[in-house]
Amino acid sequence: MATQDTPTDGVSFAEPEEWRLIRTSLDEFVEREVEPLEEELGETWSNPRLRHDADGRWVDEAIEAVETVRQKSAEAGFYAMNIAEEYGGEGVSNVTWYRAKRHVASHGTGLVSHVLAGPEGPKPLLANAEGEQVERYLEPVVRGERSTGFGQTEPGAGSDSPNMQTRAERDGDEWVLNGTKQWITNAPYADFLQVFARTTPQEEAGRYGGITCFLVERDEYEVGSLNNAVGSVGMQSEVHFDDVRLGEERVLGTVDGAFYEAMGFLSLGRMELGAEAVGHADHLLDLGTEYANSREAFGRSIGTFQGISHKLADGRATVDAADALGLRLAWKMDAGEQAIRDASSFKYVATNAYFDVADDVVQVHGGNGLSEDNPFMDHLQLARLLRIVEGTDEIQLNTVAKQMGVE
Numbered sequence: 549m550a551t552q553d554t555p556t557d558g559v560s561f562a563e564p565e566e567w568r569l570i571r572t573s574l575d576e577f578v579e580r581e582v583e584p585l586e587e588e589l590g591e592t593w594s595n596p597r598l599r600h601d602a603d604g605r606w607v608d609e610a611i612e613a614v615e616t617v618r619q620k621s622a623e624a625g626f627y628a629m630n631i632a633e634e635y636g637g638e639g640v641s642n643v644t645w646y647r648a649k650r651h652v653a654s655h656g657t658g659l660v661s662h663v664l665a666g667p668e669g670p671k672p673l674l675a676n677a678e679g680e681q682v683e684r685y686l687e688p689v690v691r692g693e694r695s696t697g698f699g700q701t702e703p704g705a706g707s708d709s710p711n712m713q714t715r716a717e718r719d720g721d722e723w724v725l726n727g728t729k730q731w732i733t734n735a736p737y738a739d740f741l742q743v744f745a746r747t748t749p750q751e752e753a754g755r756y757g758g759i760t761c762f763l764v765e766r767d768e769y770e771v772g773s774l775n776n777a778v779g780s781v782g783m784q785s786e787v788h789f790d791d792v793r794l795g796e797e798r799v800l801g802t803v804d805g806a807f808y809e810a811m812g813f814l815s816l817g818r819m820e821l822g823a824e825a826v827g828h829a830d831h832l833l834d835l836g837t838e839y840a841n842s843r844e845a846f847g848r849s850i851g852t853f854q855g856i857s858h859k860l861a862d863g864r865a866t867v868d869a870a871d872a873l874g875l876r877l878a879w880k881m882d883a884g885e886q887a888i889r890d891a892s893s894f895k896y897v898a899t900n901a902y903f904d905v906a907d908d909v910v911q912v913h914g915g916n917g918l919s920e921d922n923p924f925m926d927h928l929q930l931a932r933l934l935r936i937v938e939g940t941d942e943i944q945l946n947t948v949a950k951q952m953g954v955e
């Protein structure tokens with residue numbers, strides 16, 4: 549006779565008490581620490597076009613506001629709560645981290661986006677830190693005191709990143725690093741970068757072997773032109789390394805093994821980004837529903853027109869489906885699975901759902917949807933961008949096809 553599964557053995561979407569407490573304290577934190585700062589900054593914050601100078605570099609008060617939010621969030625125990633307790637995090641599960649990322653994103657795209665660690669924060673690769681690296685790099689990033697970035701993409705190698713041209717060669721006890729990266733998030737403001745370089749030729753080490761990750765301090769690399777992506781102006785830049793000499797203590801993880809080590813964490817990055825997409829889409833669906841019920845045309849609320857109500861209902865259905873995929877992915881990761889196919893499916897579905905919702909919610913708002921005073925076009929740009937970063941749509945589908953055995 550079949551026995552009844554307990555919720556933990558079987559399928560459960562129940563929200564445990566621990567998560568409900570975190571959610572309440574996150575909301576209190578946003579209200580107490582983030583919203584007043586946004587109000588103080590006024591238009592500098594609310595209008596992304598005023599956040600940067602003519603070249604795209606963020607103005608000092610915007611950078612300071614981000615640093616303040618990051619550090620206060622770390623002090624309150626939120627910022628890097630998924631990192632192990634031994635390094636100063638809270639060691640929460642992937643399911644809780646997923647829910648936290650989704651929930652914070654459902655507040656919108658403002659300063660609140662900096663409450664939880666993103667690309668500037670501690671990624672599991674940094675948790676490979678050993679010896680003095682822990683004190684100098686990992687722990688200060690977990691505390692929100694230092695920020696970092698992840699340097700992989702190059703002018704000639706994006707999706708095909710193992711073809712990178714950046715090289716590090718041994719010279720006595722040191723490594724000498726040369727090359728150029730581009731699109732590196734937080735590079736203009738970071739205290740140090742984690743830089744991928746080829747250390748053994750592909751012919752010897754294979755496509756994914758022969759790549760090493762180096763910790764490179766801010767005064768050792770040159771920030772080149774900003775790569776101003778629409779929707780993320782000022783956040784990414786080129787980085788140049790010109791005969792940078794690094795001791796063995798700057799190797800993060802194993803020599804020649806960085807690509808394999810990073811691949812082990814791909815699912816987490818995709819889960820985080822998809823969770824943000826789901827949260828932002830939730831936020832937009834709330835705003836769209838409110839507007840559809842209050843805006844009148846032809847003597848009735850526009851929500852009574854099926855052309856409007858179906859846009860919102862279609863968005864709700866696809867975002868709910870994405871959310872279920874995201875929770876399943878996080879649950880599998882907590883069970884110790886790499887969940888490569890689930891991670892690609894989720895990232896693809898969630899970011900496309902967000903993009904479709906953002907487009908539809910612009911439409912629901914009519915002319916107001918296009919207004920610079922409203923956040924809708926900013927969401928549409930961000931949603932478009934999320935379909936490129938952390939593996940493009942096509943790369944996610946390639947991964948799903950490969951995992952399915954489609955050759």
Ligand SMILES: Cc1cc2nc3c(=O)[nH]c(=O)nc-3n(C[C@H](O)[C@H](O)[C@H](O)COP(=O)(O)OP(=O)(O)OC[C@H]3O[C@@H](n4cnc5c(N)ncnc54)[C@H](O)[C@@H]3O)c2cc1C
Binds near residue numbers: 699701708943946
């Ligand atoms: C806002 C932003 C932030 C970023 N942050 C970082 C960062 O912090 N660190 C970092 O290292 N990089 C970062 N990147 C770079 C990002 O990871 C790359 O842009 C992305 O991987 C795509 O590479 P690419 O731009 O070179 O495009 P390409 O790889 O040249 O691709 C161009 C097109 O060809 C398609 N394509 C390529 N190969 C295949 C294939 N095998 N099958 C089917 N289609 C294919 C792609 O899907 C895409 O549509 C960032 C980019 C942006 C825009």
